[in-house]
Amino acid sequence: MKKSGAGLALVLVVAAAVAIGYLVGRTGDSAVNAQDVSPTEARERDVYVPNTEDLAPDEMRVIACGTGMPTTRAAQAAACFLVELGNGDKFLFDLGSGSAERISSLQIPYDYLDKIFLSHLHGDHFGALGELYIGGSLMGRHVPLRIWGPSGAAPELGTAYAVQKMEEMYTWDVAGRLGMADVRGIAVEVTEFDYTGVNQVVYDENGVVIRSWPAIHAIDGPVSFSLEWNDLKFVFGGDTYPNKWFIEYARDADLAIHECFIAAPDIVAKLGFTPEAALLVGTQIHTAPEAFGKVMSEIRPRMAIAYHFFKDWDTTGDILTRIQKTYDGPLSLAEDFMVWNVTKDDLRVRMALVEERTWSPPLASPAAVPSMADREAMSEKLGVEIGYTDFITDGKWNVDDVLIPIYEEAGQAVGRTFAYPDPTQPND
Numbered sequence: 001m002k003k004s005g006a007g008l009a010l011v012l013v014v015a016a017a018v019a020i021g022y023l024v025g026r027t028g029d030s031a032v033n034a035q036d037v038s039p040t041e042a043r044e045r046d047v048y049v050p051n052t053e054d055l056a057p058d059e060m061r062v063i064a065c066g067t068g069m070p071t072t073r074a075a076q077a078a079a080c081f082l083v084e085l086g087n088g089d090k091f092l093f094d095l096g097s098g099s100a101e102r103i104s105s106l107q108i109p110y111d112y113l114d115k116i117f118l119s120h121l122h123g124d125h126f127g128a129l130g131e132l133y134i135g136g137s138l139m140g141r142h143v144p145l146r147i148w149g150p151s152g153a154a155p156e157l158g159t160a161y162a163v164q165k166m167e168e169m170y171t172w173d174v175a176g177r178l179g180m181a182d183v184r185g186i187a188v189e190v191t192e193f194d195y196t197g198v199n200q201v202v203y204d205e206n207g208v209v210i211r212s213w214p215a216i217h218a219i220d221g222p223v224s225f226s227l228e229w230n231d232l233k234f235v236f237g238g239d240t241y242p243n244k245w246f247i248e249y250a251r252d253a254d255l256a257i258h259e260c261f262i263a264a265p266d267i268v269a270k271l272g273f274t275p276e277a278a279l280l281v282g283t284q285i286h287t288a289p290e291a292f293g294k295v296m297s298e299i300r301p302r303m304a305i306a307y308h309f310f311k312d313w314d315t316t317g318d319i320l321t322r323i324q325k326t327y328d329g330p331l332s333l334a335e336d337f338m339v340w341n342v343t344k345d346d347l348r349v350r351m352a353l354v355e356e357r358t359w360s361p362p363l364a365s366p367a368a369v370p371s372m373a374d375r376e377a378m379s380e381k382l383g384v385e386i387g388y389t390d391f392i393t394d395g396k397w398n399v400d401d402v403l404i405p406i407y408e409e410a411g412q413a414v415g416r417t418f419a420y421p422d423p424t425q426p427n428d
């Protein structure tokens with residue numbers, strides 16, 4: 001096998017990292033520092049607990065909020081990566097099914113989660129969009145959701161069409177919230193860019209530049225992204241067959257995320273595909289582990305990140321073995337809540353320790369009192385009265401005797417009077 005100078009350098013870096021690992025490892029020097037371990041004092045954690053660590057001005061933190069596949073499972077959401085920058089900006093790359101729950105566990109104010117970049121329009125890459133559109137607003141986003149995504153070969157195959165239809169799908173949902181909640185966040189702003197653009201700038205604000213280039217997956221339309229800020233480079237590859245643009249524009253990334261599908265035998269054994277379909281999907285529509293390794297050997301990132309496979313005790317070994325046939329550099333086999341802290345001098349990989357029973361995170365901007373004007377505007381647009389008809393109101397079964405005391409209790413608690421609604425009138 002031919003060894004290039006760069007390849008040799010990589011081997012030396014890995015060897016140095018291994019040496020450092022031994023030097024700081026607990027087993028290596030436990031005899032020396034055993035007396036330093038206090039039976040009562042707290043020790044430094046080796047996990048990331050959200051909202052307990054400052055992000056340094058020059059630091060990037062990336063959190064996997066979805067690393068799985070189109071087939072849903074509780075253990076892994078589908079594609080979603082959160083990028084947090086030391087300048088305060090945050091970006092979501094893809095928003096696959098199930099990722100909204102992971103995002104909620106991070107307890108980040110939703111005003112800060114308003115920028116989403118979509119690699120393509122498969123449900124496992126944007127299936128949670130509706131949850132951030134509605135749920136994000138109810139949990140404190142008071143600004144519109146900004147969505148960037150590719151065009152397609154026809155207008156109906158583009159991001160703007162998909163988002164417009166999502167808004168239409170939620171017509172009843174939104175109508176049913178007008179006048180009852182602060183709905184300023186139930187709004188979207190779509191920027192659809194040309195999917196054929198090669199290393200084109202699709203975002204340039206506040207020192208952050210995001211570029212896109214085409215990916216090869218299923219049909220025309222998918223793309224991959226790079227984000228550059230403060231001399232750090234993050235690359236997010238959506239689904240793709242290995243492609244020349246990724247090789248060229250992902251080169252020298254600090255973090256290079258690229259899909260890596262489960263090995264073909266497991267596609268047959270676990271997904272029930274025929275061998276023909278497994279070979280097609282696992283090697284031609286997606287990137288096989290051996291091909292993932294070949295891509296990473298070529299672009300040589302500080303950290304290669306593989307996702308888009310179910311990471312189980314009986315699948316991970318085969319994926320790793322196959323990747324290592326073609327790549328021997330730094331590697332993260334991603335799973336949900338894996339965290340990467342990156343500066344020019346350091347790159348740390350940990351898992352997040354998160355809460356599942358979360359409520360709304362703190363508000364980053366004050367909530368507004370719901371306005372009936374919102375409902376009236378929609379009533380006018382739809383040409384109907386939004387609310388209850390007399391037929392429905394007549395169906396109310398009287399529980400005033402137990403509800404009126406609740407109003408009195410609230411009034412006593414906060415020192416003002418809350419008028420009990422007239423049960424014969426529509427809810428308002």
Ligand SMILES: [Zn+2]
Pocket residue numbers: 120122125217218239
């Ligand atoms: Zn896809």
Ligand SMILES: [Zn+2]
Pocket residue numbers: 069070079122124125239308
């Ligand atoms: Zn996918």
